[in-house]
Amino acid sequence: MINTAELVRRNAAFAAGETFVAAPLLATGSLRVLGCVDPRVDPAHVLGLAPNDAVVMRNVGGRVTPATLRSWAMLAKVVEARSQGQANPPRGGHLVVLHHTDCGIRDLTAYPDLLADYFEIPPADLDTKSIMDPYASVRIDVEAIRKALPPGFPVSGLVYDVSTGLIEVVVPTGS
Incomplete structure (x- = not known):
């Protein structure tokens, strides 16, 4: 079990490396990733x-919900605020939706009211979210993102297989 003392020890090792010194608030690249909270599927590790x-x-x-869209909009405003006055402000980008096999969200189908609240839809519409199929759900979520973003913004959809450790491109960028 990882306790607070262990976290403090690990943090001291991290701080000694000084990788955080002068790190900018904005990512150096323009990649954005939406993934699941499942500890087996940390997008940073899975995608290297x-x-x-x-x-x-x-x-x-790793689902696109109204709250997700609101959070992305808020982050866009942070970028806008931090970029004012820059000679070459960050532009464009690529958004990746990463779903995975054996996702715990499937267990929540036993709680339709909870899932409906999460997606902010009536329980009768839950079938439109393809909770049980990560390949279908990633297509649905990529489409939702594409509708919310300016035309031409690159979005792709991936599914990570928890058994093999490999990702599959389900929705290529630009398709």
């Missing part, structure tokens, strides 16, 4: 991302 490579947001199922 280094610190500051991307903005990574995680929620239950």
